[in-house]
Amino acid sequence: MASSSTFNTPDFPSPLRLPLSTEVLASINAHLSTLSPQDILKWALVHLPNLSQTTAFGLTGLVAIDMLSKFADPSDRPPLIFLDTLYHFPETYELIEDVRRRYNVSVHVFKPDGCETVTDFEQKYGERFWELDENSYDYLVKVEPAQKAYQELDVQSAITGRRASQGGARASLPPLEVDNTGLLKLNPLFAWTFKDVENYINQNDVPRNKLLAQGYRSVGDWHSTSKVEEGQDERAGRWAGKSKTECGLHEDYFKMKAQAAKVAIVAS
Numbered sequence: 001m002a003s004s005s006t007f008n009t010p011d012f013p014s015p016l017r018l019p020l021s022t023e024v025l026a027s028i029n030a031h032l033s034t035l036s037p038q039d040i041l042k043w044a045l046v047h048l049p050n051l052s053q054t055t056a057f058g059l060t061g062l063v064a065i066d067m068l069s070k071f072a073d074p075s076d077r078p079p080l081i082f083l084d085t086l087y088h089f090p091e092t093y094e095l096i097e098d099v100r101r102r103y104n105v106s107v108h109v110f111k112p113d114g115c116e117t118v119t120d121f122e123q124k125y126g127e128r129f130w131e132l133d134e135n136s137y138d139y140l141v142k143v144e145p146a147q148k149a150y151q152e153l154d155v156q157s158a159i160t161g162r163r164a165s166q167g168g169a170r171a172s173l174p175p176l177e178v179d180n181t182g183l184l185k186l187n188p189l190f191a192w193t194f195k196d197v198e199n200y201i202n203q204n205d206v207p208r209n210k211l212l213a214q215g216y217r218s219v220g221d222w223h224s225t226s227k228v229e230e231g232q233d234e235r236a237g238r239w240a241g242k243s244k245t246e247c248g249l250h251e252d253y254f255k256m257k258a259q260a261a262k263v264a265i266v267a268s
């Protein structure tokens, strides 16, 4: 059984002092790589400054929400941040309500700047803006709202639902990363497979997106998400047939911002 020194490691200050040097980050990752997701989360509650959970209520994020509910008092649980692109499926919005009820958590929702509804967004940028410029679309609906969320809520560390077994750019995902804005990103389930996640969800009766019963596995916006066939990768239905595999949230922030600069011209 893990002792309290597993979570409260005297080698690292509590909370950690930022910025982290490369050496400290490497030694934290060496320690976290030996722990279960539950113990990584317990360690994070002790050591990570101003911790939140950024979630689209995918299966992996739901596992983290459920694990935290089992060992952390409600007031100690990281606040949830949902970036509402305005183009999620109705089933995703329904799931958020299920999660709020089941776990008695508040969800901080951030939308594209100045937009409450799809109509607001389309008046500003036109219909099907993602077809015109996918990266700028991502920047407007996720990257910029995330930066706003982190500033308003004073977030210095965020739990994500990414896993190495999702492949692509995630194949060598470490437990803890520092992005180029200085944000600490914790990936507590970095070492779990899809099967591990599915088993946990079933064994713990965790609420899940109703679309999963229809053949979807990873769910984002309705216009870039499709069902996957048996045996296909879990994220094969995201931007299917395109080279794109990430939404921008986990890309280089400054690159996304520079690419999106031309959006101001389109919108004006």
Ligand SMILES: Nc1ncnc2c1ncn2[C@@H]1O[C@H](COP(=O)(O)OS(=O)(=O)O)[C@@H](OP(=O)(O)O)[C@H]1O
Pocket: 054, 055, 056, 057, 058, 059, 060, 061, 062, 081, 082, 083, 084, 085, 142, 159, 160, 161, 162, 218, 219, 220, 245, 246, 247, 248, 249, 250
């Ligand atoms: N809209 C939105 N709001 C808040 N957080 C979000 C959002 N989209 C992605 N994420 C975060 O990225 C994790 C991986 O998501 P995905 O595999 O769906 O990929 S992608 O980011 O959309 O490309 C995802 O993991 P989950 O918590 O399992 O959803 C989140 O940590």
